[in-house]
Amino acid sequence: MEIKDPRNHFSKENGALSGEKTSKTIRKLKDMKGFYEDEEAFNKMDPETVLYEVEMHAPVKAGTEGGLFFGTSFLNPGKVGEEFFMTKGHFHEIINRAEYYWGLEGEGVLVFMDEDGNASAEKVCPGSLHFVPGKIAHRLVNTGDTKLAVGACWPADAGHQYGPIAESGFGVRIKEKNGTIIAE
Numbered sequence: 001m002e003i004k005d006p007r008n009h010f011s012k013e014n015g016a017l018s019g020e021k022t023s024k025t026i027r028k029l030k031d032m033k034g035f036y037e038d039e040e041a042f043n044k045m046d047p048e049t050v051l052y053e054v055e056m057h058a059p060v061k062a063g064t065e066g067g068l069f070f071g072t073s074f075l076n077p078g079k080v081g082e083e084f085f086m087t088k089g090h091f092h093e094i095i096n097r098a099e100y101y102w103g104l105e106g107e108g109v110l111v112f113m114d115e116d117g118n119a120s121a122e123k124v125c126p127g128s129l130h131f132v133p134g135k136i137a138h139r140l141v142n143t144g145d146t147k148l149a150v151g152a153c154w155p156a157d158a159g160h161q162y163g164p165i166a167e168s169g170f171g172v173r174i175k176e177k178n179g180t181i182i183a184e
């Protein structure tokens with residue numbers, strides 16, 4: 001029997017994916033209307049500004065029970081007003097589905113929120129590992145001045161629920177005030 005070469009690779013430095021069944025999603029400022037607190041600052045910025053990119057390896061179809069997806073999120077450094085660039089954040093559509101995140105490059109914060117709106121946050125750094133339990137919304141924030149790269153692995157049938165986040169946020173925002181990173 002032939003021993004085959006691997007079909008996919010990830011960069012050991014920043015998690016960049018290559019090989020078959022990989023794709024990339026780009027999220028720009030214009031895709032995140034209503035997500036940031038400072039609407040005036042938001043409206044002054046170029047709507048084409050790229051906030052983050054997600055590379056994803058999908059060996060099975062979305063919705064496949066028992067399948068897994070593997071991805072890397074790359075968040076650019078920057079702020080809208082005092083608020084750091086962040087992902088949309090989501091609950092899973094099948095809400096009890098869990099996920100792993102792990103820090104690869106850069107400095108950030110992972111914000112969690114339960115279904116009652118109680119928020120908490122953890123620092124993300126190269127080598128940090130984060131278990132996101134089911135029923136917990138999760139959002140990544142880049143609090144550094146370099147790109148933040150974070151790996152993720154989640155069930156292929158988890159899906160994304162952005163609605164509740166778009167409406168009422170995470171109850172907490174990660175900002176820089178007087179040179180200090182705060183959650184308020």
Ligand code: M6P
Pocket residue numbers: 054071072073087088089090099138139151152154160
């Ligand atoms: C991680 C995973 C993906 C998610 C991506 C971006 O790679 O959790 O499922 O899509 O981050 O986050 P969001 O969908 O909240 O913008």
Ligand code: ZN
Pocket residue numbers: 090091092099138154
């Ligand atoms: Zn998720």
